[in-house]
Amino acid sequence: MTIEPIRHLVVLCHPRSGSFNHQIAATYCESVRACGQVACLRDLYAVRFDPILEYIGEGPELATLDDLREIRRCDVLTFIYPIWFGLPPAMIKGYVDRVLGGGFKPDRDHPRAAKPLLAGVDMLGITTSASTDAWLAEQGQLIALREGFDHYLGTVFQMASTRHLHIDAVVEGLDKLYAEEQLERVREAAKEICATALHAAHRDEMSRLLGKTAAAPHARSPGPEHPCDA
16 A cells, blocks of 8 residues: 655744744654655745735635645644734734635625635644733733634645644743753644544555555645655
8 A cells, every 4th residue: 555755834933043933844844854855945935935915806816826736735734833912923914814825705694615725634733922821811812813813724725633742931042941842732733634644554454455545635736846745
């Protein structure tokens, strides 16, 4: 039984190169590759991603076609970003609007996407904040973020699962021991979602071989060669 390599699209959003969020992204990608899976990093600031959605009628914008190609190929979508004022950065929201929502037509009676690109995909959100978990919980921010962002996207785009790992008290001069403890949490989260994706891939391949389904729930587009394939 041959299974195509499982692909993780890692969307990173932080304005300062060398930030703790960048360390998280590097650690996550290393852990994914150590599991024998593929990690493709999309650093939104590094590529100067434009979050502004322009009205062009139906269909996705040409500027987002490369991003859409990677979305079609991924089995796991991972967002890594800081929480600012209780919300994801505007660039993350712009990515959702322009890329995930490319060609999506909302309907009052059928709010879910008719043919979602992310159907069957697992999503993981890894966030950081200077505030502590206790303070954020007191304000209801963590629940609001998970319900209003993770769960909502998972429902609308019919994803297989959504998970969230939050790392609090991330400030300048972060204690090295604390930082390493949190990076170990990232490694564990990566291993867990790798195992989930691998299990799903085996299940879908077995279903295909046994003739139970015509295709896997998330039929990936092979697409052209991409630097992330290296």
